[in-house]
Amino acid sequence: MGLNVILMSKAPIGASSCTLYVGGGFRAAFGSYTKEDHFNDTLYGGRMINDRSLVRVLVEEAPSRLLELRDFGVNLNIGSRGAYVGDGPLTAGLGLIKPLINYAKEIGVIFLENSMALDLIVDDSGVHGLIVFQIPSGKIIPIYSKSIVLSTGGYSQIFLRSDNPVRVSGDGCAMALKAGAKLVDMEFTQFFPLGLAEEGKPPWLFPAYDAKIINRAGEDVLLKYKFSKPLGKIIVEDRDLFSRALFKEIDDGLGFDDSLIMDIEDKDPSIVMPDSSLHLIRVLGLSGSRFRIAPTAHFTMGGILIDENCSTGVPGLYACGEVCGGVHGANRLGGNALTETIVFGARAGVSASKYALTSKILKVDCSETIHSFQKILDKSQSGSHDIDNLRFELRHSMWKYCGVIRNGNRLRDLLKIIDELNVKVDDATVKSRFDALKLFELRNMLLVSYVVAISSLIREESRGAHYRSDFPNESDGWLKRIYFGMKDGKLYYGMIILT
Template identity: 30%
Template sequence: MDVKNFVTDVVVIGGGGAACRAAIEASERGMNCIMVDKGRPGRSGATPCALWSIQAPFGPRGRDERDSPEQFFEDMVRAGRFIGDQNITEIVAFTACDRILDMERYGVKFKKYDDGRFYQTPMPGQTYPRSTFMYENGQHMSTVLAEEVSRHDSIEVFKDFFAFSLLLNDGRVVGIMGLDMLSGDVLTINAKATVLATGGYTSLWGFSDNPPTLTGDGVAMAYRAGAELVDLEFNQYYGTDVIWPPSVRGTVVLYELMIEEFANGEITDRNGTSIIDKPLPIRDEAIKIIFNVIREGRGTEHGGVFFDTTKSPKGEAAVRDVFDTMTPKHYHFLIDAAGIDLAKVPLEVAPASHYQCGGVYINERGESNLPGFYACGECAGNFQGANRLAGSALCDTQTMGAQVGGCAADDAKKLDLLPPDKKNVKDQMDIIQSFLSDKKSTQRPIFLKEEILKAMDKYVAPFRDGKGLKQGLGIISSLRDEIKKISIPDIGRYNLELREAVESLLALDAAEVTIGSALFREESRGHHNRTDFPETDNSNWRCHTIVVKKGDHQAAYSKRDVIYTRLKPEDK
């Protein structure tokens, strides 16, 4: 198989909010850029499924004049249970408003008051209402960003391009290798700086509210190249995702809409008894309540709780208007695909995998431990901490997207283009070849992937223990033998089985280090609840978990201090 090579200054992996923003910034600083997307830019990944909420402390320019970047910073640090690095949190908090104004310039439509101030919704954990409101939600945001990318001549977009490995020159990352689904060719993109913006890997779990294609290629390719990963045990579940019927399973319906200002409904057990008090708790607390109700046997027929607005004192028409204006795409998807009108019937919902607080370990410039390699957005790790607030994810895509795209571009200006080591290219190529060679056995990647997801659902749920985690690791280890048996009979372009095989290989690494990180942290905090270590242990565990590759399938785990700049924990 021939390998075609392309050359650029900055290559950005991903096509969602963070990737688009990083590419725009790199381009505006005069660099040539290639952005690669697994699907169509602005239409794949997690950003299109997001809702309206993007936090920015507009203060007098918004809903509550008392709000400030300092308050935003403090809210994030506290919600993250003091595990977020504050050098990064500062950038998010202090540049959020400017980045929202950028988005408005690109064409994203925000709800405003008549006098021009930003309308902002209150969300749990925000001291003052801070979530600016995007009409048409994340889908609108991501397509507008992709359109802005297309207006930059110095950004070339490779669509339907599945990146599966980083290229190295003596330890420096010098680009990527990937499968061009449109032609079936393997391509290398040689670059001075490489920015990972592949989003999270929530769909490494079977029950997720993100697209099922997010199974960890990004962090896995970083890990395989030697990048440090951080805090992978803090995978955030979201409390109220549709569990039934199957055709709309995993659609997010926001419990934050249950406040009096909006739908004024209730989350209830199967008997209709309300289980979440108001004011609403933040996310890590909300999911614990819901999980416990289900574990106690008070759940619904399909193992969830009810999202019920039918008894709202506001009445059906007013409730419908809330859904129709605040989450129009999700509301109509439920009607179109399953005939369910949220304003008319209680819906069965349950906690599903939603967001990765962890990811690639970066500094405030987005640099990883590998020279030439940067990360931003959900695939980057260490600022959300153990939990994140509503509206922080999209805010991160824009603030750190711009910051990291800019830093990568500034560095690329000073660097020479180095070619990848020949042996490195061959090794990465062998990943593809190994699946195409003829073998007697007929293991299919789609079934192998299902086994990984099942293990994650079973052993790495928000409540986990050492015994189960070890069993999970055992399953992952046995699946490594199975993956060697995969042989793809199909040929040519848009070869889904070949893609699934490579995804499975990467997913095994992502699963192993996630389970390993959860096993390493012997305490409970945020979204990580060890039933065998139920207490938060600040004296031993108010720190990051770092994992880095040592040899073949040997992961080394260690602790690292959290960076505190403005707000130290009070108890020391």
């Protein structure tokens, strides 16, 4: 279309994204698995509060978009219910990212790495660019554009335990909200029950097909909660129930320093563990037959409210992927995460290009906004609160009060804690450009966490991945979606009633 495209990332392109770590599985209608099967499975997995128009786009366009990946150099293998990249999960992420990066370079996409988008440049007519923090130089500059696509991923890093890369801090959600877009389904976070919890090791997914889960009292947790299926099936079919059981054991004081023990006893690890877990044992230097595990935040279903063309409602601003809400409803069906990225990534690109072709660069004066960010940095050089400590306090509080098991009292306590942290962050200490990056991330995390906590408090039922111990059942009266907007710096919310 003759347009110049800039791809911006806080790290080297692809290095800080969840895609690098994926297992490489796409769900789509191939073989005997029909589009209606895919549609119905997605709705059932989302407990019927998905945006059906988005789900329809997903299932209709998934097969053709998957096959298109081969044109970009991706080694794609078609299966009975979708497709997978490369030879297996250990190399799938790189097998997807590397060809796409090479293709983007070939067609002239400009890469802007080690740069963080701080804010969108907007006026009453729409979006006109970004305020950008250049990490190596410490400079804050404007970049003007005709249209913008946010594909910044989710916000799982607001939780203490998450297998997501550390830079996945909800930036896109925070920027979009402040620019006039809406956030939806923010109470829904998918937790994976078996995440590695060894001290000093990353909390990556650590599944097993057969093992005992032992608490501090020596009890077998699977027997205690009457799970009768093999562990491998429990992870797939009863993931939410299993996560709650493990979280409750730890919350009740029956854990080992906020973890439980997965004991494979004398079994051969190559038989009772998938290749991904065996790989972690090797690269992390783990040994023995007993490993510390705990649930971990894996995927966020909520995000920016979009239509079928990925428009956010702010002229010129589009979004796609995990930064958006609506496709998955209350829980995500396996394989739909990657499928969502390619289907809606393509749509967002087309929509943003069409908008840009009819628009002009408008250099809106944003000097005051840049000055306000610079003022934050200048003030923080003499601050009294450590950035890392504040970040830990937020993530620990979100995990404790808004993690796998929630209730009204805890959520109200959490909102008070976030209010206190918002005061402390204004007196945080910045000693380096990397500290500045973490400070800007933390401010976004605080805003997103507040929305997640309020949304979790408002939804007085349990549905999908959202569990309230004080409202443990699913209610037909809650067949609706909660959305948030911001006006004059203040949050408001509303409901989308599903019929």
